[in-house]
Amino acid sequence: MPDQSKSSFLEELRWRGFLEAATSDNLDGFLNVATRTMYVGFDPSADSLHLGSLIPVMALAHAQRHGHRPLVLVGGGTGLIGDPSGKSAERNLLTEDTTKENALAIRRQLSRFFDLASDDRGLMLNNADWLCSLNLLEFLRDIGKHFSVNEMIKRDSVRTRLEERDHGISYTEFSYMLLQAYDFLHLSRHWDCTIQMGGSDQWGNILSGRELIRRIDGKISEGITFPLLTTSTGRKFGKTEEGAVWLDAKRTSPYQMYQYWLQTADADVVRYLKLFTFLGQEAIAELETDVLERPNERKGQKVLAAECTGVVHGKDAVESVEAASRILFGQWDATPSPDVVATLAREVPSSRIPRPELETGVPTIDALVKTGLAESKSAARKLIDAGGVYLNNIRVTADRKTITSADVVWPNAMLLRAGKKNYHLVLVG
């Protein structure tokens, strides 16, 4: 990892578009003086991060590259309470054991972005370790005393909840900001953590923590918030129709992740290159020109997809995924080698069908449902009617086609497709 000066960290965040707001105008000076420890909180409700968490992850990675110490705070304690407004029953049932397991999985993923091997390079803590043993009376007396309800209810996040018709706010949720402020205080005391970063919705919480530290310990700490990312079409970044794009290959295959990045809109691609790759300013400027002058080549998207998928899943995975994509979206290969089929089988969603079943014939509709390309039989029927189903790249027409062994044109495999880009490889045998 390149060793750059500490002060340029902020500059890097700035040109890459990470900076939404900062608590001080003189953060440069603050960062210049020493190696700073800076933390971001992560939610351990799943055993994997998804692309929505990528901005803070990248920010922490840049921090380490600039000589600072990233601190990952897993919200194991706050996760036990859960967000009362969230309807997800799952979240409230989180046990301490699950959050610990999840934290381990998340740690593995983060290690691909920055070094967590030694405490002085970067570290990961779980707030369950100090929140669970809190004593209510002591907490109210020592911490609660520093919070003015008058100010708390002025918070945007609280006020909208108070004013909105159908959402109230429970006492538990209202107290959440105290806990997060307390986290910051704890980290400041025990790990010399002086900076908290987070999404722009965290601004208020960050300020609370900063204020608490100032009042109780008389120390100065700072905060940085990141912009809320939306796609140019207004959709939430990192989500597809199927849900979040996860970093875990078991949840979202490298192929799917690669495809997600590849489908980035022209209007977003440069912004994403800055935020989600480690490419330098010149390299990105070059790609920007490419996107402007030859948008149809989608070079920016290709680099973005390769870089991002590469960090998470490794270079080999990228090569394999690119090969698969070439076959599916490039020239149709009527007689691929078994190698090519194997590559596809690794990257594209696939399933297996026994040859005897094919001898009797499988209705296309059933195949669509079984492969998950259609949600129900009637959906599959409608899909065929609309002309959106392809077997081995040939449109399946409305007649009731049965798939038989005669359709196995590839070595022990058939390619089923719904729409333009939903492929499913059916392996035979």
Add this chain to the structure above:
RNA sequence: GGACAGGUGGCCGAGCGGCUAAUGGCAACAGACUGUAAAUCUGUCGCUCUCCGGAGCUACGGAGGUUCGAAUCCUCCCCUGUCCA
């Protein structure tokens, strides 16, 4: 605890005894055009079956009831919001 207002399909939001699988908008999906974009146009959008004409089943917070017939009326319950000397 009381008074009032609400709970309709992924979301918003109409309907307020039969013509309602439920207007409209958004989202989503497919097709055309393209660059595996965007915009636009067309179609689809509860489930199952279909000779593609349609047929059956399940749905309007939950459970009962009135009625030939209920998302619509009644009773009880649950949930949400607003207000309360």
